[in-house]
Amino acid sequence: MDAYPLRLTAMPRPLVFGGHEIARRLGKAGLQDWAVAETWEVSDVEGQGATVTNGGLAGTSLRSLVRDHPEELVGPGWSGAFFPVLTKIIDASGTLPVHLHADDETAQRREGQVNGKTEAWHILAAAPGASALCGVREGVGRERLHEALLAQDFDAVLRRLPVRAGETFYVPGGTLHSFGPDTLVYEIEQTSDVQQHAMRWEMEDGADVPDEEWHANLDALLAEVRLDPRPEPTPGLPVRLGDGVQRVFYCAGPYFALERCQAGTAAPLRRNFRTAQVLTNVGAPVEVRTPAGVETLGRAETLLLPAALREVELTGPADVLVGYLPDLERDVVAPLLEAGYSRALVATLGEGVAPDAGAPLAG
Template sequence: MLYPLFFEPDYKERVWGGTMLQDKLNKSIPFKNTGESWEVACHDNGNSTIRNGSLQGKTLKEVVGTSSKELLGYEIDDNDKFPLLIKFIDAKDKLSVQVHPEDEYAKLNENGELGKSEAWYILDAEPGAKLIAGLKDNVTKDDFVKALEDGHLEQVLNEVEVEAGDVINIPAGFVHAIEDGILLAEIQQNSDTTYRVYDWNRVGLDGNMRELHVDKSLDVIDFEGKHSKDIVPGLSIKDGDNDIIYYVANKYFSIEKLGLKGTKKEDTHNKFIIYMCTSGCGEVIHNNTRYSFNLGDSFMIPASLGEFILEGDASLIKTYIPDIQKDIINELESAGYTKEDIMSRVRISQ
């Protein structure tokens, strides 16, 4: 029988990384340029390891292989790969300007890999810190190519100033970059496909210029401006003393923030749930057993567990694969929000 699973992350050294994962999240980082902590990962390029209970020392991939239905739920096919990749990212320096493909393009051009839609929750940001979020209004493909060739790509990129607590949605096709001085949580499809279109003329840790993927980037960039470039406002509801803010919901994942103040009863409804603790501490209670969590911990509630309790004083990012109507729209309408409220303040895509 499964139980709440806690993970040892897989750390990634990056030329733009730093020490904020240690300084802000109490992580034991292995590199002075630690850019990423793959918190819940089941990918050929990174695998997190279970740190608690009878499965301690096993990788998430091993548990998926032996207990797929129990872990993930019966709506996920046995042949499907683990659907999500959950990270913390420390951008001491700017990341490359990049874009990700949709599933169909990735399947054809990246050996069957998934596409990559993602979203970011800002944990910490230096004053004035910015993200690149999409293109400026009315930028055409020709405008983009000319700016790239002239070495002035910044002129066509849309910048957004951010602070702790902000959320931004990054669908496939959306040009983006994390700039310096930002620590964030990233929820994404389980894919490592990234097309770098511009890298600030920077060399990598090996001293060589990093590879760019300009042609593929131009194939997949959304030049029609289909996606919002704004910070996601979100909508909040109360559950006793607890606050829940709904931010993003699509066919790949949802993002909610739980402000836990005391006790909250939860139910998996046969869906796995992942939580990231971004402040405070608490406990998961299941079958009269208590599992402690602290700042920086990420943990997974297997789909088969059913009812469980969260207890403590903490902020938690919650993600799962939603039934958008039932899990998001109905909940918000029951709290008194109109469809117009929901569609304007939560990034929902079917």
């Protein structure tokens, strides 16, 4: 594989809860002048996959790169039918529908899918008083949940949590959730579009859902919901690397990890890696240096760095989100333990990290 930083098609989605904040607040260029709810920055979802737009691989689908060059693209020893990580920018100027994504076991059993969708939300901006619904309240069973969904009384059964810029929610598959209005989110998740909705309206155009279809949707949702996850927002664990240079670990689990890498003007940020890195710029334009050359990453733009590149340098000022499929012990636990954090604190970033050295890995 000709390894170099890959620019991909970023698909905008004009769903009813969207607005103009991805362009106005983040500065993303090239969007049409209509309300955009989401831009899919890196996607290998069936029927909605990205295509390379730069260099010698221009016109090549992400799916075909995964098929032909799995280890060079994703990482040594990796194999799979599609790229494992999906990333989005979400403008919840309105409120998202209350919905869930099945976990792996449920998606395989009920949806005929290879995997479900665990996700994480990194809050880029939120108005004062902004909130999210995330998880079922303790003590609420399926019958009580069904009654509340029929009444569309979500606050009676779901946890409402405040959201603030800089916080991150790790949301396991099967968790009922929603967020917005007035919230701008970077989302990283398993590659999947499996979902069940509780609303009486369609998120594509706001049209009414017929009664029979709505009741069937609720039945499917109740069959796939998990009552136990109760995610809490986390501020992240920062690791200082040098003068004005740091990486902040925001979430980590078996499916993805997310960091925010920042550098001032005194020194660049240097990063070595063994798995593909998804870089999304949430600051001013930044120079991205790799063994294949230099790329300028504009505002709210994304690069996919193939694993074969192995290293990257960001010249500050830089403020970049970095998502990847981790080896949890190597990529997350080891650097955080070295920085002085306990395993128990590292375990709060998501799932799959044993809270003490003698415990087996979960997930």
